[in-house]
Amino acid sequence: xxxxxxxxxxxxxxxxxxxxxxxxxxxxxxxxxxxxxxxxxxxxxxxxxxxxxxxxxxxxxxxxxxxxxxxxxxxxxxxxxxxxxxxxxxxxxxxxxxxxxxxxxxxxxxxxxxxxxxxxxxxxxxxxxxxxxxxxxxxxxxxxxxxxxxxxxxxxxxxxxxxxxxxxxxxxxxxxxxxxxxxxxxxxxxxxxxxxxxxxxxxxxxxxxxxxxxxxxxxxxxxxxxxxxxxxxxxxxxxxxxxxxxxxxxxxxxxxxxx
Amino acid sequence: xxxxxxxxxxxxxxxxxxxxxxxxxxxxxxxxxxxxxxxxxxxxxxxxxxxxxxxxxxxxxxxxxxxxxxxxxxxxxxxxxxxxxxxxxxxxxxxxxxxxxxxxxxxxxxxxxxxxxxxxxxxxxxxxxxxxxxxxxxxxxxxxxxxxxxxxxxxxxxxxxxxxxxxxxxxxxxxxxxxxxxxxxxxxxxxxxxxxxxxxxxxxxxxxxxxxxxxxxxxxxxxxxxxxxxxxxxxxxxxxxxxxxxxxxxxxxxxxxxxxxxxxxxxxxxxxxxxxxxxxxxxxxxxxxxxxxxxxxxxxxxxxxxxxxxx
Numbered sequence: 001x002x003x004x005x006x007x008x009x010x011x012x013x014x015x016x017x018x019x020x021x022x023x024x025x026x027x028x029x030x031x032x033x034x035x036x037x038x039x040x041x042x043x044x045x046x047x048x049x050x051x052x053x054x055x056x057x058x059x060x061x062x063x064x065x066x067x068x069x070x071x072x073x074x075x076x077x078x079x080x081x082x083x084x085x086x087x088x089x090x091x092x093x094x095x096x097x098x099x100x101x102x103x104x105x106x107x108x109x110x111x112x113x114x115x116x117x118x119x120x121x122x123x124x125x126x127x128x129x130x131x132x133x134x135x136x137x138x139x140x141x142x143x144x145x146x147x148x149x150x151x152x153x154x155x156x157x158x159x160x161x162x163x164x165x166x167x168x169x170x171x172x173x174x175x176x177x178x179x180x181x182x183x184x185x186x187x188x189x190x191x192x193x194x195x196x197x198x199x200x201x202x203x204x205x206x207x208x209x210x211x212x213x214x215x216x217x218x219x220x221x222x223x224x225x226x227x228x229x230x231x232x233x234x235x236x237x238x239x240x241x242x243x244x245x246x247x248x249x250x251x252x253x254x255x256x257x258x259x
Numbered sequence: 260x261x262x263x264x265x266x267x268x269x270x271x272x273x274x275x276x277x278x279x280x281x282x283x284x285x286x287x288x289x290x291x292x293x294x295x296x297x298x299x300x301x302x303x304x305x306x307x308x309x310x311x312x313x314x315x316x317x318x319x320x321x322x323x324x325x326x327x328x329x330x331x332x333x334x335x336x337x338x339x340x341x342x343x344x345x346x347x348x349x350x351x352x353x354x355x356x357x358x359x360x361x362x363x364x365x366x367x368x369x370x371x372x373x374x375x376x377x378x379x380x381x382x383x384x385x386x387x388x389x390x391x392x393x394x395x396x397x398x399x400x401x402x403x404x405x406x407x408x409x410x411x412x413x414x415x416x417x418x419x420x421x422x423x424x425x426x427x428x429x430x431x432x433x434x435x436x437x438x439x440x441x442x443x444x445x446x447x448x449x450x451x452x453x454x455x456x457x458x459x460x461x462x463x464x465x466x467x468x469x470x471x472x473x474x475x476x477x478x479x480x481x482x483x484x485x486x487x488x489x490x491x492x493x494x495x496x497x498x499x500x501x502x503x504x505x506x507x508x509x510x511x512x513x514x515x516x517x518x519x520x521x522x523x524x525x526x527x528x529x530x531x532x533x534x535x536x537x538x539x540x541x542x543x544x545x546x547x548x549x550x551x552x553x554x555x556x557x558x559x560x561x562x563x564x565x566x567x568x569x570x
Contacts, residue, residue, distance in 0.1 A: 003370045010367035014353065021355045084351040089412060092317045092345040093368040094337045257320035259274065 007095050008103040015107025016114075019073050025115060028072070032065035032119050036126055051131045052221050055138065058123040059217040062116060063145045067176050069115050070149040073108050074156025075168040082161075087258050097254050105157060105246070112149050116142070140231065141220035147238040148214035152176055154245045155209070161253055178204070179211035209241050263328070264420050264451040265293040265316055270325030272311055272475075285311045286475045289325070293453060293468075295419075298446050300466030301455040302561055308475040309455040310348055313424050316453070317345050330420065341369065344418035348425045348455075350409040354398035358389055358408050361397060362415060369416045383411040388437060402429035410438065414445075421445060423454040427461055439465060459558045471561060473568045483557065490555040490563070494527040496536060501545035512536050522548070 019025065039057035040050075081087045081104070090100055120142045124134045156172035163171070178185075182205050189201035213234045216226045272286040286308045293299045303309045314320045315327055318334035332339045352361060359380060366376040384390045387407040392400070400408065406429045413421060426442075427435050435458070442465055445452055456462050462469060463483060470480040479486055496513070498505075499522050506515060506523060512532035513525035527533055533550075540547055555563065 006370055007368055010364055014356075014364050018353065018355055085347060086351055086353060088314075088317075088319055088347040089345065089350065089352070089365070089409075090368070091319055092340060092343065092347075093365060094340040094370075095368050096337060255321070257274075258314075259320070 004099065007099050008106065011090070011095070011100055011103025012107035012110065015077060015104050016110050018077060019108065019111040020114070022073075022076075024072065025069060025111075028065050028068050029115055029118060032061045033122050035061045035065075036119070036123050040126060040130065051127065054127060054130055055221045056217070058126065059138075059141055059145065059220060062119050062123060062142060063148065063215075063217065065119065066112065066116050066145060066149045067152050070108075070112050070153040071156045071169060071172045071176070073111050074153040075160045075165050075172065077108060078104060078157050078160040079165045079168065082258065085258070091258065098250050101246070101250055101253055105154065108153050108157065109150055112153055113146065116146050116149065135220075135223070137216075137220045137223065137225065140226065141216050144214040144216055144231075144234055147235065148211050151179075151209050151211070151214075151238055151241055151245075154242050154249075158245055158249050161249060161256070175208060176211070179209045180215070182208050182210045183212055210237070213237050263292050264295045264297075264330060265291065265453065266326070266328040266331075267291045267312070267316075268326040270312075270315065270322045270327060272308075272315065272320070273323050284475055286315075286322075289472070289475070289477055291470060291477065291480065293451065295451050296449050297467045298442065298452045298465055299454070300462035300469040301453060301472065302459070302462060302469055302557075303455070303472035304565055307472045309472055310424055311475075312472065313345075313422055313453070313455065316422060317343070341416065342419040344413035344416060344421045346406075346409045346413040346421075346423045346426055349428060350405060352397050352405065352409065352412075355396060357394050357396050358384065358400075359393040361408060362411055365412045365415045371416070379415060379417075383414055386414070386441060387411045403431060403434050406430055407434070407438075410441065418450070420451045421453070423452065425456060426454055427456055427458050435461065459556075459561060463557045469557070471564050473564055478564045478568075479560075487554050487557065487560060490560055491530070491552040492528075492555045492559060493553045494530070494533055495549075495551045495553055496525050496527060496533075497548040498523045498525065498540050499546045499548050501540065501543040505539060505543040505545060508539050509536060512539070526553075 036058050039054045039061075081090075087100075091097065123142075124138070127138065128134050152172065152175070155175045156168060159168035159171045185201050185208075186205040189198045189205070192198040192201070216230075218224075219226050268290050270286055270289040271284070274283050274285050275281065276283050289308070289312060291312075301309050301312065311320070315322055316329055316334055318336075318340070327334055329336075329339045330342060353364070356364065362380045362383060363376060366379060371379065380393075381390070384393055387410055389404065389407055389411070392404065397405065397408065406426070410423070410426060413423065423442075426438055430438060439461060442452060442454070446465075454465070466483060468480065468482050469486065471478045495516070498509075501521070501523070506518075509515070509523075509525060512529075512535045513527045515523060516526050517524040525536065527536055537547065
């Protein structure tokens with residue numbers, strides 16, 4: 001391993017160690033699992049749709065609770081590093097700020113991956129026990145949800161560099177909600193053709209991540225296939241969005257004074 | 260500039276504080292030159308700019324104006340950081356890590372290979388008196404123990420330049436003595452050490468040179484004996500002979516400290532009065548046996564600089 005990777009790895013591993021020792025994360029996962037289990041008895045109110053309900057509730061839970069975890073770790077761990085001034089001892093070592101940011105982000109992403117994997121494993125076991133199979137579409141939906149959570153985490157982390165955890169949390173949650181409505185923003189803008197409002201709404205459409213690009217949950221529930229092109233587009237879009245946000249974060253972070 | 264471990268010339272630093280982002284000057288035109296191999300004590304009251312200076316040297320913050328070079332390079336240069344160790348003031352560390360894991364983490368940031376890492380960690384834990392605490396989480400450490408493990412992390416790379424911000428804080432007298440011993444040991448190995456402290460006897464005991472900073476400006480820099488040598492706070496004069504009338508007259512210019520038989524010891528607080536005292540002694544045909552300047556100690560010098568600033 002090169003020196004660059006060793007340092008990034010050390011920071012990532014340390015971030016992961018810190019995250020998994022937080023009991024709040026376990027509480028979130030516990031609630032997610034609880035809802036997954038509860039979904040198995042929902043056929044009482046939805047006769048004959050048992051597997052669909054389980055898939056629907058399960059995927060929604062992974063997305064929602066995953067987003068909570070992504071926002072929680074994205075904001076908390078970076079802010080803590082600045083607030084508790086542990087950053088002083090890191091930036092005084094032969095580590096560039098870029099390496100710090102990269103290691104921190106990879107540690108956070110790995111934390112989210114482990115949490116999502118744990119929730120998904122239980123979810124797939126429940127689906128298998130009810131329907132006797134787990135189709136590929138379901139796994140694709142989970143994979144895209146994970147990519148969505150990587151973006152949510154990147155956004156939360158981005159805000160945490162220059163504002164308080166409470167505000168970062170609000171911004172990140174707002175971004176999550178708007179991210180699922182960006183296409184509506186675009187559609188809505190056409191009703192204000194030629195006005196400043198149209199431009200503003202279009203700017204918002206391009207600035208906020210379009211999180212619906214990662215939402216194939218409905219397809220997975222109803223067994224509707226998703227094209228390879230769409231998957232490729234979604235993955236490319238997601239990775240580019242993360243890289244862009246990372247470049248902006250690095251620029252801000254590289255010039256920042258740690259008081 | 261080549262001989263300096265650290266070089267600051269005309270460094271200014273502002274911070275914006277409060278809701279209105281009011282501009283506050285933290286450093287104004289700080290210039291310092293710290294030579295390789297010297298121990299430099301950095302003194303100043305709270306909020307005077309000590310920590311700001313050290314953070315600038317470490318590249319944690321950036322100057323608004325002026326030049327900073329550490330080993331002839333910019334502070335943010337990774338090559339420089341390979342050779343520096345830093346202990347921040349009142350450090351907070353990753354409390355979920357054990358002491359061993361903590362040092363291992365920092366050693367990996369220096370890319371130290373595994374066997375050498377283990378060896379170095381064991382050596383440092385022993386050096387700071389925590390060899391039996393390797394497997395204990397930092398959240399269970401006392402303030403003094405955190406200070407010690409902080410010192411260990413600052414030395415993980417066997418640095419050439421060691422910067423310690425208030426290294427004695429939180430330590431009991433024994434801990435302070437041990438840290439002083441460690442600093443002495445580092446000095447004997449030719450390391451350059453910059454440390455800030457409020458504990459003036461420690462600065463006197465350790466530093467080759469001191470710098471005094473008040474309100475963001477350097478007031479004095481120099482070797483301790485030079486700085487203290489030029490600050491005479493009073494004169495003591497021993498007179499033999501004379502009578503009570505002479506003592507009465509001398510009391511106008513000097514204070515009688517002691518008298519034994521026909522010998523009198525006077526303290527003269529105003530330098531202008533020295534000649535007057537000598538004139539009176541001669542008038543009474545008495546003999547001046549000794550004239551000795553009483554110099555300030557570091558604490559008195561430090562306080563006098565602060566008082567100057569207030570006035």
